[in-house]
Amino acid sequence: MNLLWLVIGVVTVFVIVVGWLVAEAVQKFLAKQRATITQTARTGLADMFIFVDPLKLFYYNVIALAVVPVIVWLATENLVFVVLSAAAIVFMPKWAVNYLRKQRFSRFEAQLPDALLMVSGAMRAGASLTVALESMVSEQKPPLSQEFELLLREQRLGVDFDTALRNMEKRLPIQDFIMVVAGLRISREVGGNLAEILETLAETLRRKFAMEGKIKSLTAQGKMQGIVMTSLPLLLMLVLSKMEPEAMHPLFHSVAGWGTLGVIAVMELLGYWAIRKITTIDI
DSSP states (O other), X not given: OHHHHHHHHHHHXXXXXXXXXXXXXXXXXXXXXXXXXXXXIIIIIHHTTOOOOHHHHHHHHHHHHHHHHHHHHHXXXXXXXXXXXXXXXXXXXXXXXXXXXXXXXXXXXXXXXXXXXXXXXXXXXXXXHHHHHHHHHHHSOTTHHHHHHHHHHHHHTTOOHHHHHHHHHHHOOOHHHHXXXXXXXXXXXXXXXXXXXXXXXXXXXXXXXXXXXXXHHHHHHHHHHHHHHHHHHHHHHHHHHHHOHHHHHHHHHSHHHHHHHHHHHHHHHHHXXXXXXXXXXXX
């Protein structure tokens, strides 16, 4: 009897210690995730003029982390899919911000040549650089109008033009825009026809975009082949699971099958990454 109570006591202490360690680990993870989401919202999203309460984003992320893996388990009863869904939710805020930033940079680059031509035309008509920028901002759409409007606001508050340009360059670390900033700084320090410089930069960017468009059209088939070749094994797995459910059952409901799925996922990602690297050409 005493031995039984001793075993119960040891098991109880073990459960309490394990529970405490798990609670500490979960608390640290949630604190780190909250700090990451807060930093992402205050820097990444704020730089894109998207103002969202970081606390709400954190709560939504925690709710998704608690609900989605359960739904995936009930739907598939596959531990690999559950782990992948949980990992995707953890890294989703960073991925989403990076995707939005990339899309914003692409739109800004597409608007930049026309904006430079508008500023150049206004300066040729006799307007100052500030007046030309204000006219361009009123005609352009976001995100370019938002960025230059912020630059003009900083100037109105007394910030030096070079400092405002540096701040804008930090928000937009784009090679094309860095070249434009360098042209503006050199023109203000050394002198010269700024309108002609901006017009030359706009023409250079137009030619660069035309070349990038040709490269994208030539590599589009290779990128599509990468998507098809990556999706084909997954589609075949789905078809076989419907045609031969008994034969495919161990793949989704055993430890060896889960390990096989993990290896398949890694190889699929590596293959797709290799194809993307081959078909992605930077100018």
